[in-house]
Amino acid sequence: MHLAKRILNVAPSATLALSNQTKALKAKGADVIDLSIGQPDFQTPKTIDEAAIAAIQAGNASFYTAATGIPELKQAISDRIFSQDGVRYPASQIVATTGAKFALYALFQVYLNPGDEVLIPVPYWVSYEEQIKLASGTPHLVMPSEGHKVSVDDLEAARTDKTRALIINSPQNPSGVVYTRTELTLIGNWALQHHILVITDDIYRDLIYNGTTFTAMISINPDIVANTVLISGVSKSYAMTGWRIGYAAGPEKLMQAMATFISHTTSNPAAVSEYAAVAALTGDQQIVETMRQAFEERLNLFYDLLAEIPGFDMGDKPQGAFYLFPNIKRAAQLSHYGTVDDFISALLAETGVAIVPGRAFGMPDHARISYCKDLDSLREAARRIREFVGK
Ligand code: PLP
Numbered sequence: 325m326h327l328a329k330r331i332l333n334v335a336p337s338a339t340l341a342l343s344n345q346t347k348a349l350k351a352k353g354a355d356v357i358d359l360s361i362g363q364p365d366f367q368t369p370k371t372i373d374e375a376a377i378a379a380i381q382a383g384n385a386s387f388y389t390a391a392t393g394i395p396e397l398k399q400a401i402s403d404r405i406f407s408q409d410g411v412r413y414p415a416s417q418i419v420a421t422t423g424a425k426f427a428l429y430a431l432f433q434v435y436l437n438p439g440d441e442v443l444i445p446v447p448y449w450v451s452y453e454e455q456i457k458l459a460s461g462t463p464h465l466v467m468p469s470e471g472h473k474v475s476v477d478d479l480e481a482a483r484t485d486k487t488r489a490l491i492i493n494s495p496q497n498p499s500g501v502v503y504t505r506t507e508l509t510l511i512g513n514w515a516l517q518h519h520i521l522v523i524t525d526d527i528y529r530d531l532i533y534n535g536t537t538f539t540a541m542i543s544i545n546p547d548i549v550a551n552t553v554l555i556s557g558v559s560k561s562y563a564m565t566g567w568r569i570g571y572a573a574g575p576e577k578l579m580q581a582m583a584t585f586i587s588h589t590t591s592n593p594a595a596v597s598e599y600a601a602v603a604a605l606t607g608d609q610q611i612v613e614t615m616r617q618a619f620e621e622r623l624n625l626f627y628d629l630l631a632e633i634p635g636f637d638m639g640d641k642p643q644g645a646f647y648l649f650p651n652i653k654r655a656a657q658l659s660h661y662g663t664v665d666d667f668i669s670a671l672l673a674e675t676g677v678a679i680v681p682g683r684a685f686g687m688p689d690h691a692r693i694s695y696c697k698d699l700d701s702l703r704e705a706a707r708r709i710r711e712f713v714g715k
Contacts, residue, residue: 334454346678357697357705360678362497364563364646365696366618368600369611372562375603376596385596391587392579393420393571397598400605401571408529409540411549413573419582420601422593424527424557424570427582429455430589431523431553431572434581436461440488442523445474447649447685449497449525462486465686471640472499472649473507476514489521492541495528498685498692499649500642502532505539512541512548522552527570528645530561530612533620536643542573553578560646561612562604569593569601619646622695622702629706630693633713634658646696649682653689655713664689675708 342360350356379385392398398415406412421427428451436442438460444452446467453463466482468474479490492511494503503511515522524541532538542549557570572582586592623641627648631638635655642648656667665681668691672678682690695702 330458333457342678342680346672349672349676354676356676356678357701357708358678359694359697359705360680360692361694361696362647363565363696364560364615364619365698366563366615368563368567369604371607371611372564372600372603375607376567376600379596379599384599385594387595389592389595389598391592392418392583393593394595394598394602396602397569397605400602401573404605405542405554405573409543411542417573417576417579419572419579419586420593420598421557421570421572421582421586422590423559423568424525424555425451426568426590427555427557427570427572428452428523428525429458430582430585431555431578432456432459432461434585435459435521435578436488439486441484441486443479443482443487443490443520445472445478445491445493445496447472447496447498447682447687447690448491449493450684452491461488467686472496472501473503474511475507476510479511479514483518483520487518487520489523490515491523491525493525493527494541495532495538495642495644497528497645498647498680498682498690499639500645500647501640502536502538502643505537505544508539508541509544512544512552516547516551520551522548523555524552525555527556527560529556531616531619531646532644533616533623534641534643538644550575558601558604561615563615564600564604567594567597567600569597619695622646622697622699623648625699626693626695626702626706629703630709633706633710635713646694648693648695649685649687649690650693651682651687651689652691659713659715664691671709671712675712677705677708677712 346358397420398418432455436459441462441464442456443464443466446465456463553574559565630636635658637651656664661667668681680692
């Protein structure tokens with residue numbers, strides 16, 4: 325079958341592939357604990373569901389909306405960014421999209437020319453690399469010289485005259501690291517100096533633990549704001565992955581180019597989801613805090629349980645998002661597997677515990693382990709992994 329070169333060059337999403345394998349095992353009746361997932365296990369809060377139902381009943385879900393979102397949603401996004409980070413974006417600088425994933429996709433499509441390079445700190449969320457390739461850009465992976473955060477020196481060593489953008493994802497998927505204000509100031513100023521657009525993916529910003537402070541890149545100074553595109557959405561904070569609402573805020577010219585692109589692709593985000601997102605962003609924010617606290621409790625329990633397993637090198641405790649990202653090379657060796665990938669495959673087949681190979685995030689000795697599960701499931705998963713490694 326004839327296929328475009330563009331897609332042949334792109335690897336399928338490893339997390340989705342694993343999730344399919346896990347679903348197939350479940351369908352066969354296996355007792356699976358799926359820790360490969362990248363979404364809250366909570367239902368969307370009732371108040372948000374009710375707002376969506378009311379929108380349908382009022383007839384608001386029937387029609388196309390403005391390409392970049394209904395005015396109420398853009399206002400809610402603008403208010404949210406202003407209240408959290410102190411920057412007021414007018415509607416012309418905000419684009420609501422079909423998930424943050426599509427905001428990034430549209431951005432790369434309208435910003436990159438063939439050969440333009442985008443710096444991606446390692447480890448990184450799987451889709452950045454493939455989306456950049458789909459836009460004929462060149463992903464340039466940057467390995468931090470220390471830990472999971474890049475420094476200006478790391479970035480400067482990777483910079484070429486083709487470098488057009490840098491992605492900062494804080495809290496980071498998969499490692500959960502959070503960049504400090506000082507680190508972001510240095511990086512933001514460096515990018516400004518070299519005319520490199522900063523794409524800041526803040527989708528996990530509300531999921532921050534154990535007293536860590538989150539700083540947004542856009543809160544540093546107005547020059548950095550003018551050189552930055554903020555990407556975020558409601559998926560992770562409000563348990564709304566299925567609704568598919570994300571957004572971008574940034575320089576008007578770029579946002580208007582995205583609007584044109586969207587008008588010829590998705591037309592607009594699903595109308596009913598836009599109304600649901602307005603309810604999420606403008607309603608009682610205790611729902612976010614309640615879920616955050618549950619994640620924090622899980623993190624603290626699961627990190628300690630996994631740290632007791634031989635060969636699990638946990639590194640520093642993650643400060644945000646909902647993943648652990650240990651180096652498990654020694655655990656694979658202790659269990660007589662040649663690679664971490666083989667270890668993870670056997671773990672799934674023999675114990676039903678699904679985790680994601682770090683290879684998918686640019687670090688093959690690691691594994692991404694989601695804690696989007698209740699405490700009992702996490703205890704049981706830790707028990708099974710421990711038994712498996714000890715065998
Ligand atoms: N950015 C990061 C770092 C993510 O982990 C995800 C989802 O897994 C997204 C963006 C996309 O989120 P959504 O498209 O659901 O808004």
